[in-house]
Amino acid sequence: MTEGIGARVKRTEDRRFITGKGKYTDDIRMENQAYAAFVRSPHAHAKVTGIDRSAAEAMEGVVAVLDGHQLTGDGIGNIICGWAITSKDGSAMNMGAWSALATDRVRYVGDAVAVVIADTAAQARLAAEAVEVEYEELPAVTNAEKALAEGAPQLHDNAPGNLIYDWEIGEEAATDEALAGAAHVTELPIVNNRVSPNAMEPRSAVAIYDEADEHYTLYTTSQNPHVARLVLSAFYNVAPEHKLRVVAPDVGGGFGSKIYIYPEEITCLWASMKTGRSVKWTSTRSEAFMTDAHGRDHVSKARIGFDTEGKIVGLKVDTIANFGAYMSLFSSAVPTYLYATLLSGQYDIQNIHCNVRAVYTNTVPVDAYRGAGRPEACYLVERLMETAAREMGADPAELRRKNFITEFPHQTPVIMNYDSGDFHGNLDKAMAAADVAGFDERRKEAAARGKLRGLGYSCYIEACGIAPSAAVGSLGAGVGLWESAEVRVNPVGTIEVLTGSHSHGQGHETTFAQVVADRFGVPLNSVSIVHGDTDKVQFGMGTYGSRSGAVGLSAISRAMDKVEAKVKKIAAHTLEAAEDDIVIEGGEVKVAGTDRKMAWHEVGLAAYTGHNLPPDMEPGLKEGAFYDPVNFTFPAGAYICEVEVDPDTGVTEIVQFTAADDFGTIINPMIVEGQVHGGVAQGIGQALLENVVYDDAGQLLTGSYMDYAMPRAWDTPFYTLEHNTTVCPNNPLGLKGCGEAGAIGAPPAVINAITDAIGDNDLQMPATPQKVWRMIQATQTPIAAE
Amino acid sequence: MTNVNLTVNGKPVRRDVPDTTLLSDFLREDLRLTGTHVGCDTSQCGACVVHVNGKAVKSCTALAVSLDGAEVTTIEGVAQGRELHPMQAAFNDHHALQCGFCTPGMIMSGIDMVNRYRAAGKDLDAETIRHELEGNICRCTGYHNIVRAIEDAAARIQGADAPAHAAE
Numbered sequence: 001m002t003e004g005i006g007a008r009v010k011r012t013e014d015r016r017f018i019t020g021k022g023k024y025t026d027d028i029r030m031e032n033q034a035y036a037a038f039v040r041s042p043h044a045h046a047k048v049t050g051i052d053r054s055a056a057e058a059m060e061g062v063v064a065v066l067d068g069h070q071l072t073g074d075g076i077g078n079i080i081c082g083w084a085i086t087s088k089d090g091s092a093m094n095m096g097a098w099s100a101l102a103t104d105r106v107r108y109v110g111d112a113v114a115v116v117i118a119d120t121a122a123q124a125r126l127a128a129e130a131v132e133v134e135y136e137e138l139p140a141v142t143n144a145e146k147a148l149a150e151g152a153p154q155l156h157d158n159a160p161g162n163l164i165y166d167w168e169i170g171e172e173a174a175t176d177e178a179l180a181g182a183a184h185v186t187e188l189p190i191v192n193n194r195v196s197p198n199a200m201e202p203r204s205a206v207a208i209y210d211e212a213d214e215h216y217t218l219y220t221t222s223q224n225p226h227v228a229r230l231v232l233s234a235f236y237n238v239a240p241e242h243k244l245r246v247v248a249p250d251v252g253g254g255f256g257s258k259i260y261i262y263p264e265e266i267t268c269l270w271a272s273m274k275t276g277r278s279v280k281w282t283s284t285r286s287e288a289f290m291t292d293a294h295g296r297d298h299v300s301k302a303r304i305g306f307d308t309e310g311k312i313v314g315l316k317v318d319t320i321a322n323f324g325a326y327m328s329l330f331s332s333a334v335p336t337y338l339y340a341t342l343l344s345g346q347y348d349i350q351n352i353h354c355n356v357r358a359v360y361t362n363t364v365p366v367d368a369y370r371g372a373g374r375p376e377a378c379y380l381v382e383r384l385m386e387t388a389a390r391e392m393g394a395d396p397a398e399l400r401r402k403n404f405i406t407e408f409p410h411q412t413p414v415i416m417n418y419d420s421g422d423f424h425g426n427l428d429k430a431m432a433a434a435d436v437a438g439f440d441e442r443r444k445e446a447a448a449r450g451k452l453r454g455l456g457y458s459c460y461i462e463a464c465g466i467a468p469s470a471a472v473g474s475l476g477a478g479v480g481l482w483e484s485a486e487v488r489v490n491p492v493g494t495i496e497v498l499t500g501s502h503s504h505g506q507g508h509e510t511t512f513a514q515v516v517a518d519r520f521g522v523p524l525n526s527v528s529i530v531h532g533d534t535d536k537v538q539f540g541m542g543t544y545g546s547r548s549g550a551v552g553l554s555a556i557s558r559a560m561d562k563v564e565a566k567v568k569k570i571a572a573h574t575l576e577a578a579e580d581d582i583v584i585e586g587g588e589v590k591v592a593g594t595d596r597k598m599a600w601h602e603v604g605l606a607a608y609t610g611h612n613l614p615p616d617m618e619p620g621l622k623e624g625a626f627y628d629p630v631n632f633t634f635p636a637g638a639y640i641c642e643v644e645v646d647p648d649t650g651v652t653e654i655v656q657f658t659a660a661d662d663f664g665t666i667i668n669p670m671i672v673e674g675q676v677h678g679g680v681a682q683g684i685g686q687a688l689l690e691n692v693v694y695d696d697a698g699q700l701l702t703g704s705y706m707d708y709a710m711p712r713a714w715d716t717p718f719y720t721l722e723h724n725t726t727v728c729p730n731n732p733l734g735l736k737g738c739g740e741a742g743a744i745g746a747p748p749a750v751i752n753a754i755t756d757a758i759g760d761n762d763l764q765m766p767a768t769p770q771k772v773w774r775m776i777q778a779t780q781t782p783i784a785a786e
Numbered sequence: 787m788t789n790v791n792l793t794v795n796g797k798p799v800r801r802d803v804p805d806t807t808l809l810s811d812f813l814r815e816d817l818r819l820t821g822t823h824v825g826c827d828t829s830q831c832g833a834c835v836v837h838v839n840g841k842a843v844k845s846c847t848a849l850a851v852s853l854d855g856a857e858v859t860t861i862e863g864v865a866q867g868r869e870l871h872p873m874q875a876a877f878n879d880h881h882a883l884q885c886g887f888c889t890p891g892m893i894m895s896g897i898d899m900v901n902r903y904r905a906a907g908k909d910l911d912a913e914t915i916r917h918e919l920e921g922n923i924c925r926c927t928g929y930h931n932i933v934r935a936i937e938d939a940a941a942r943i944q945g946a947d948a949p950a951h952a953a954e
Contacts, residue, residue, distance in 0.1 A: 010878055017886030018874040018893060020821015020861035027820035122806070200825045200833060200887040200925050252823075252887030253925050285826035505885030505926045670881045674927060678884060681928030705830035705923065713919035713929040718912070742928075 004518030005733070008670045012524070013509040022250045025204035025219050030278035033206075034063050036268055037124035038281070039114040039131045040290065041106035044140035044362035044698020045153060048104050048113055052132040056116055061123035064275050065131060066267075067114040068101035076100060076270055077236045079263065081327035082478035085165045085336050085358075093165040096156030096360065098326035100236070100263035100270075106135070107155055107325035108362050109700055110290030115267050117275050121282075140362035140698035144322035145299060147361045155325060155360040164323055164358035165332070169340045169414050175353040178314030182305025186388035191764045192376045194297035194322065194692040195685075196708060197369050199504075201252020202283035203292065207268035211276060215243045220265050222248040222532075223258045223502050224542020227479070229534050231261050231329070238269045248532040251504035255682070256368040257292045258504065259544050260329040264291070289703045294692055295369020297322035298335060298376045304384045310394055310402045314351035315343060317380065321358045321366075328367035332358065337415070337475050338373030338463070338545075344412035345381040346423045346459045346636060347403040352413045362698040368544065370682055370743040374462040382458045382748035387761045396457050396752075397427060397436070404459075416463055418634050420726045421662060427459060429722040430638035430660035439642070451644040452776075453655075456752025458639040460745035464737035465550030465633035465728075482628035483547070484539045485555035487516070487563050489621040491608035493601025494526045497559075500540015501552030502532050506739065507671045508548060514667055515553055515733065519560050521586040522600055538624060546737030549667070550633045550728065557732040558625035566621060567603050573614040574598060574606060633728050633736040637661035639680075641749035645757045650773025652688060652754055654715075659745065660722035664736035672738045673721050679742020680719055685711035686743075687750035691766050709766075788851040794819070795863025803850045809843075810834045812850035813860055821861040821890045825923070832922030835891040835898075836860045842898035844921065861890035864897065872946075873897045873939040882935035884926035895922050896936040900943055910940045 003009055016022050053065040079098040086092060102113045114131050118124035139153040146152055147162040155162055179185055199221075206219040216239045222228050225246040233241040251258060264281050272279040283291070300319040307313050321335035340354040371378075389396040404423040411417050431437075439455050446453035466472075469480030486498040495516055501508060513527040530536055543552070567589060568582040575582075575598065577591040584590075590597040598606075603621075606612065610619035642656040659676055666672050689709035693701040702708040727734035747765060755761045760775050787802045794817060801816055813819045813836065822845055825833035834845040837859040864871045873896045876882070883889040899918045903910040910918075915936050916929070924932060 011881065014878040014883060014886075017883055017889050018861075018870065018877050019865055020819070020890050022821070022886050024820075024823070024887065026824075027814075029815075029818075122804075198925055200831065200885065200923065201823070202825065250886065252825075253885040255925070285828065285831070507884070674881045674884060674931060677928035677930045678926045679928075682925070704828045705826050706828050710923050710925070711928075712923060713916040713933060716929050718930055718933075719928065 003524040004514055005665065005667050007514060007668065009510055009514055009524065009668055011507050011510045012513065013507065024201055024250045024252055025206060025221050026282045028206050028219050030206065030208060032277060034117050034119060034275060034277035034279050035121040035124045036271060036279050036281040037116045037128035038112045038264065039116065039128050039133060041109060041111040041113060043106060043135050043137050044109050044142070045138040046106050046135035047138065048102060048106060048133060049136050050134035051114055055132065056127040056130040059123065059127045059130060061119035062127045063117040063119065063277060064271070065114060065116050066271055066274060068099050068103040071101045071267065071270060072099055072103060074270065075237050076266060079326065080235050081332050082329050083333040084476040085167055085332040086476065087165045088168045093332060094156065094159035094163065095327050096159055100266040108364050109698055110364060111325065112263050115271060117271050117277065117279055142361050142363050142694040142696065142698050144320045144359040144361055147359045148320065148357065155362065159360055162360040164327065164360060166357050167336055168353065168355045170353035171351065171413070172353040175314045175316050175351040178351040179303055179305040179316060182313050183308040184388070184392050185303055185305045186384055186391055187303045188384055188387055190300045190302055190380045190383060192296045192298040192379055193686065193765045195295050195369060195690045196289055196692050197255040197257035197292060197295060198710060199253030199255055199257055202285060202288050203258065203262065203264065204282040205265045205268045206278060206280045207272040208278045209272040209276065216269055217245045217247065218265065218269055219247045219249060221251050221258050222246065223251070223254040223504060223544055224540070225502065225532055225534050226500060226540045227542050228261050232266065232269065236266050238266060245535045248502055254504045255370040256295065256372060256544060259542070260293055260367055262291065285705065286703055289708065290700060291364060293328045293365050293367035294324065295366065296376060297366050300380055302380050302384055304388060306388060306392065310392065310399055312347055312349045312403050315349055317343060317354040319354065319356045321356060322361050322363065323358050324361060324363045324365040326365050328365040331365060331367045334368050334373040339377050341415045342374050342377035342461065342463060343381060343414055344416065345378070346405060346461050348405050350413060363694055370679065371462070371740040372545070374740065375744045375747060378458065378460040378744045379748045382460065383751065386456060386752040390761065397431065400457065400459050401427065417631060419631055419729055421634060421636050422724055422726050423459060423636060425724045426636060426660045426662055427638040429724050430640050430658050433660065433720050433722050434640040434642065434656060434658035436640065446644055452647055452757040453642065453644050454753040454757025456641050456749045456756055458745050458749035458752065460639065460741065461634055461636040462740060462744050463632035464546035464635055464740065465629050465731070466545030466547045467632055468630060469628050479541065480628065481541055482626050483541055483551040483555040484624065484626045485559045486538055486622065486624040487556065487559040489563060489604045491605050493522065493604040495522065496528050496530055497556055498530045498537045499552055499556060500537055500542065501548035502543045506543065506548060511667045511671055512553060512556060515556065516560065520584055520600060546635065546739040549735040550731055550737050551627060551629055553733055553735060554629065554731045555625050555627035558627050559623045562623035562625065563621060569614055569617065570603050570606050571598050574612060629731060631730045633664065635661065635663050635736040635738060635741050637741060637745055639745040639749040641753040643753040643757055645754060645772060647776050650769035650776060652767055652772060654684060654717045654750065656720065657717050658720040659742065660724055661738065661741055662724050662726055662736065663738040664725060664728040665734040666723060666725065675738045676721055676742045677719055679740060680746045681711050681716050682743040683746025684716055684750055687747040687765050687767060689715060689766050790851055790854045792853050792855065793857045795859055805849065805851050807850045808846055809848040809850050809853060810845040813845060819860050819862050823887055823890060825887065830923065831888070832895060833888050833891040835894040837894060837898065842895050861893060864893065871897065872942040876935040876939035876942065880931045880935035880938060882927060882931040888922065888924045892922050892924065892932055895919065896939060899936065900940045904944060912937055
């Protein structure tokens, strides 16, 4: 069928976006709209000794100036991290208090201390500048290693040494023993640079308090409106859940940064109650750099050992993770259960040990960013593999092949149980598409032009379809990670699907409808997907961790099972046939092997008229489901990057990027390819361009697009994509997920290619021209040697 | 406050605006044409690109009062009724958008690019398109499909020897 699973259907949601009719949060304007502007700390670390609001309060249009004492006085709770990690000594993690508006201390540049509500956004901004906050500056620390050092400035009283937790996984003694007996050990310091997510739509909130009903509505840029409502109710005490509606309308990208519930959304809701006005706040890009959760920022030491045959005998990793000033919603899970559990990569490794120390610094909080932990694991493992191959004089592809897992299910020593995959097949496809065989010729040709050409591999695996509730519960998660769905067949046969997944660019309105059209044989345009509103959708855990397909669509699939069962009962009753003989095909409900049938819409009508239903059957045709996955899913692939470095300038050009991915079943290849393109571009950005920099005093130096290098069109190539499908055995549609793969797999491929080109393995991201040029100068790689 | 008269998407508009009002705010807040987006505060991202007197302009860099008498076209004014502009159609055909936030600016820059190269009788190849997109940032698509869409739209517009309205 041309609209069903596997079809390259053009996106139905596009029309509103290409005509300027999208409805994003900042496009919403209520009657009597007031605007919020935040007063933010210019210091990385300081005591707040006084706030003088008088000048601001006297300014034109100012409705209110509110501070943290009022906020906490009204019982608004502290912002929490929802995943409890236990240190290896059995102690609980040290979570420092984080108030939406700081009361007596600020801990990063941008920490909010007060909010001004005014009639216009310009008036609010002007008045915010007039709020005089008295600070007593304290010494700051921004680097995680330095924060752990003796004598470092201390951020939270309950986190001595700035240590949040000291956690481990795997068997240390066995790993040490394996490494001691190894024929070859490769050791690398690995820095995973700090990046800023930069969804193009800045965060925004419109909060509305209805005094008569004591009811709140929040329009906001969220990847998970139900989670937002849950947290706002249960922890921040803004309003009970039945008195709070959260709507995430069109959302302009997320990449993780819109999972969390930030101080501004909480403050807008509270301020709306305080002022009786609808309160709107939209982040500027400068505020986004200062306040949106950053990603990555790991510093690791890693050692991998091989026997004489090139088989891996052990991997030992020590990681320090910079958490910033406070623990964001899922921060604790990122460098532990989303990172260390993937350190086996695609390889059969019997001995793995990883130690992780999570650390407070005077920087914006760090949390999940596209891939979340898995890119850090993949980067580490794949840098090690490529470097080890070079050190041992082995072919990097062959060394990988020698260690690939080939039988499934495969239990790694770090929790994960891989369910399926074809790692050789992925690499075969990538190598053929990238014409690896012809690389030596291309390298010679480039050398003749004075360019250094290099080729790098990355064989990534990730854990998606987050996640089995009982499993994550046992690991400390505060929530279950199932998904919910409701399928409503209307009396005329059209179908509305309500899903707890949220689309902010992923194209769910098209792909989810394709799955429904495929199942019932109805036209795509008779299916609509409803999402993003807690008043419409029963519940949901939202979109992140490449979970919308594997978990969200599985819930829809389960709800469709129930609809199908009822449709068959109605048809069997009406057509006087046995239920088992009823088939649904091409928009018709038929008795197999006969010409007796009902049109799809006739069944819908029968269900709602209720004139002739089987005894005891309730009228209507609407079913819901909650789907809890039984395992993570394991997308995997092989990426090959080919670069040319100009030795005179250090500029790297990506001349070819090949991705061969195994995502399980593919619903819409066009959309899946788009996800890979975008993910790879973000990976290239991290590898070549992007880097969040704070100076030692804690000032953010990369606070705008003038200073933070976003990948632009000329920085990226056309991508060559291949698919190698092994179906996921653990969910109804065989889906693995595709949203994060590119960002996970790309960075090591790029860096491995550059290090191949310049002949020096000691390169940290981002590989800026200056850095690369200096390395070339230091090693003095003569072109002639190529 | 200054009184400005301009034409927006073919319709005359007359408003009193504060002298500090940016064109982007004027379009979004005064005219409620919210298809023009604001993605940064340093004139880097290009989500706010509109056409002023037929040329692409970042609307966050222009003051509304400076545009008295100007003709402004926004993303809302590009299609002819239900009929999409070839650039809009190409963005849909090539999956050149995901979250849609940068898209209005991309389309307006794309149309401007095609118009300029067409007027100069120059080829608009992929390499050139990538450099012409210097002022437009997309975080979702990795640019691959945007470049393909603009290439295709350029070919469609050239090939059809498009009537004046199709290229605006």
